[in-house]
Amino acid sequence: MFKGLYVALVTPFTETGLDEGKLRELVRFHVESGTHGLVPCGTTGENPTFTWDEHFRIIEIIVEEAKGKLDIVPGAGTNSTWKTIENVKKAKDLGVDAVMVIAPYYNKPTQDGLYAHFEAIANTVDIPMMIYNIPGRTSVNILPATFGRLVNIPQVQAVKEATGDLGQASSIKELCGDRIAVMAGDDALTLPIMSVGGTGVVSVVGNIVPKDMIALVDAVQRHDMHEARRWHYKLYPLIQSMFFETNPIPVKEAMNLMGWNLGKPRLPMVPMSQGAKERMKKVMEAYGLL
Secondary structure, three states, rough: OOOOEEEEEOOOOOOOOOOOOOOOHHHHHHHHHHOEEEEOOOOOOOOOOOOOOHHHHHHHHHHHHHHHHHHOOOEEEOOOOHHHHHHHHHHOOOOOOOEEEEEOOOOOOOOOHHHHHHHHHHHHHHEEEEEEHHHHHHHHOOEEEEEEEEOOOOOOEEEEEEEOHHHHHHHHHHHHHHHHHHEEEOOHHHHHHHOOOOOOEEOHHHOOOOOHHHHHHHHOOOOHHHHHHHHHHHHHHHHHHHHOOOOOHHHHHHHHHOOOOOOOOOOOOOOOOOOHHHHHHHHHHHHHOO
16 A cells, blocks of 8 residues: 555536546546556545535445555545544545545644644544645645654554655655655656655546556656656646646646546636636647547
């Protein structure tokens, strides 16, 4: 677990709710593509806009459709420790393989508070945990020294490292060795982070080109850096286009252009502006996706 391509899964909506049929289709697509794991109910999945019924229904459908053929690691974190514990319990009951728990956002805990948060979850629910560190969204950075403490909690097995700081990823590896898997939380840093000991990526662009991202990851794992760099630079313009506007607006628009019909993003996200959409279409055409 926590190796290779994990996809931060988009969520398909209709005008009135969750598109369950399309969600099942997405899961089958990733099973057939060889994706190693799915990470639903995260930022890319628009989880702040879900009802709790939708949140757990999404997990239920994905577990059912995946049939154990890939790892299912849903987002379960909130900025309340006790709410997070309840979410983790329910996700475990639904049969997931692990959970992703984001650093508490908005309330900006200290490093001691962050440690206590993850410790309380682990002490209550015995399930593998991937910690999601993305200070650009949470306003708090889980420092390498804190991971040096968290490594002694058996349930803490991975970090989705999305600080954009290769030095931080290196420091976590230095302090924790192989006891915590470091997964890139930014597609563009997949190759750099894996080159310093990372085990894979939780990917946005993997929603549309999973086989290409797998080729990149596999090349690094084989120590074929020439091939890895070739894939990195092939994918790089496409990866950049996924962030022309706030994630997940571009990836959802790209998938709709490719015929997936996933619906519009939910408010407060709005459809992609025409200018950014045209720029992204040119990148997709050059890549051969349109």
